[in-house]
Amino acid sequence: MKNYYHLNQRDRELIFFYLGQGKSYRDIEPLVKKSHQTISREVERNSLKNAKNRRREYFPSVAQRLAEKRRRTAKRGKLDDPLTRKYVISKLGRHWSPEEIAGRLKLKAPHLAVSTESIYQLIYARENKKLRLWEFLRRRHPKRQLFNQRRLKAKNRIPNRVFISERPVGVNKRLEVGHWETDNMEGIKTIPLAVSVNVERKSGLLKMDRLENKKAEEKSQSVINQFYRWPSPLVKTITMDNGLENHDHEETARALDCQTYFCNAYHAWEKGTVENTIGLVREYIPKKTDLSEITKADLNWIAWELNNRPRKRLGFLTPSEVFYKETGWLT
Numbered sequence: 001m002k003n004y005y006h007l008n009q010r011d012r013e014l015i016f017f018y019l020g021q022g023k024s025y026r027d028i029e030p031l032v033k034k035s036h037q038t039i040s041r042e043v044e045r046n047s048l049k050n051a052k053n054r055r056r057e058y059f060p061s062v063a064q065r066l067a068e069k070r071r072r073t074a075k076r077g078k079l080d081d082p083l084t085r086k087y088v089i090s091k092l093g094r095h096w097s098p099e100e101i102a103g104r105l106k107l108k109a110p111h112l113a114v115s116t117e118s119i120y121q122l123i124y125a126r127e128n129k130k131l132r133l134w135e136f137l138r139r140r141h142p143k144r145q146l147f148n149q150r151r152l153k154a155k156n157r158i159p160n161r162v163f164i165s166e167r168p169v170g171v172n173k174r175l176e177v178g179h180w181e182t183d184n185m186e187g188i189k190t191i192p193l194a195v196s197v198n199v200e201r202k203s204g205l206l207k208m209d210r211l212e213n214k215k216a217e218e219k220s221q222s223v224i225n226q227f228y229r230w231p232s233p234l235v236k237t238i239t240m241d242n243g244l245e246n247h248d249h250e251e252t253a254r255a256l257d258c259q260t261y262f263c264n265a266y267h268a269w270e271k272g273t274v275e276n277t278i279g280l281v282r283e284y285i286p287k288k289t290d291l292s293e294i295t296k297a298d299l300n301w302i303a304w305e306l307n308n309r310p311r312k313r314l315g316f317l318t319p320s321e322v323f324y325k326e327t328g329w330l331t
Contacts, residue, residue, distance in 0.1 A: 007034065007042055007067070012060035015039060019058060045070075078114045079122050087112075088119055092136040095283040096309055098123070103316035120144065138283050158247050161262040164239060164270050171237055174202040177326045178236040181274035182223060184214065184245055185281060187291035194245075195291065195299065196222045197281065198238075199274045204319040205331060206277055206306050208299040210291070216247035224255045232257050234327060239263065239271050280306055307331070 007015075011032055018028045025036040025043075032039070046063035047056040079085050084105075091101045098119035106113040123133040124144055134142055171179045177200055185195040194211040196219060209222045227235045238253075239261045240246045249260040263270040284302045285294060310316040317325075324330060 006071075007038070009060065009064050012042070012046075012063045015042065016058060016060045019043070078112060079118055081112070084112050084114065085122070088114070088122065089131075089133065092119075092123070092133055094305065094309070095136055095138075095280075097138065099312055100310050100316070103312050104310040107310070107316040136283075138279055158242055158244070158249065158262065160250060161242075162260065164261050164263055164267075167237065167239070167261045171201070177202045177205075177323060178234050179239070180235060180237065181239045181271040182246075183241060183271065183274045183278060184211065184219065184243065185278050185285070186214075187285070187287075187289040187294075191291060193291040195281070195285070195294070196226075197274055197278055198223065198226060199277045200319075200323065201239075201273050203322040203326065204273065204277065204307075204311055204314065205323045206281075206303045206319065207331075208281070208303050210294065210296050210299060214245055216245050219245040220248035220252045223252050227256050231329075234329060237261060241268055241271060277306070280309075 011034065014032045015028060018031060023031075025039045028039055029036045042063065043058050046066045047058045048062055049055070050057050079088065087105070088101055091104075092098075096104075099116045101119055102114055102116045122128060123137070132142075134140060170176060179201045180198055181201060182196065182198045185197050187193065187195075192213045194214050196209045196211050198207045198209075199205065207226050209226055211218050211222055223238070235256050235258050237259045238249075238256075240249065241263045242265060246260075246262075249262075252258075253260045268275060281302060284305075285291075307320045308318050310318050314322050320331065
């Protein structure tokens with residue numbers, strides 16, 4: 001009884017009749033076998049204002065026409081427009097999320113704007129099953145599923161760490177660029193290769209490098225190579241977890257003249273920017289990928305794609321646009 005059901009002409013005539021007798025929505029509920037919430041919503045949505053006394057009045061024939069018109073309009077939708085539909089599918093093909101596509105349309109072409117939910121409905125519509133559009137989504141589920149959090153693993157201790165609780169408030173609030181998070185992304189466990197993922201906290205700008213092994217020296221040298229040509233103000237801090245690959249963080253800090261910070265044990269979400277970005281990278285490099293088949297050129301292309309993808313938290317600007325706006329630095 002709590003769910004909403006479409007009403008028919010007969011239902012509306014009964015509602016009109018019982019309202020005329022002075023009955024409340026709860027009184028009418030068992031008489032028409034519809035919940036009082038449904039009846040209330042029906043009267044509110046399909047009543048017209050009387051021009052003489054300015055009061056809203058409910059008539060079954062008018063309500064039926066309004067409801068039918070609303071259903072026809074809803075079925076058409078903006079995604080029935082061939083150009084809008086083509087735009088949405090093309091951006092899905094570039095691994096933009098439905099939220100990113102909807103946000104970018106609203107920003108750049110408000111007259112064509114569609115909701116995130118409408119795009120999901122397009123992806124999972126029965127008539128579009130052969131298109132397999134879900135394969136462009138981050139998690140590639142053929143049926144819509146709820147998000148499940150990653151399980152976090154314990155990490156070993158590292159000497160001379162400065163914990164995230166001592167990180168300046170301005171860094172936490174993303175008030176300026178120059179504050180990075182780093183993490184490794186792995187493929188097949190039996191292969192020693194990894195990908196070093198570095199993300200700027202405010203803009204979301206991404207830089208990646210291929211690691212030939214998971215040792216601390218390799219990780220430290222990779223981060224240094226990524227940034228040593230950059231002006232010092234663009235790399236002020238780097239936040240990382242407690243993995244042994246970050247053992248040589250002091251060498252990284254000295255080479256780049258920056259400060260390193262560490263998440264608390266088992267609190268990998270404290271570097272959520274890089275964690276979420278790795279989720280985006282997984283659209284291109286799924287788990288259990290043989291990383292020996294991934295080149296540095298591949299990583300540069302993926303970084304370019306993601307740096308030029310709009311983000312909701314950036315007002316649907318891209319990381320490259322925000323980073324350039326803040327620094328004047330083209331990457």
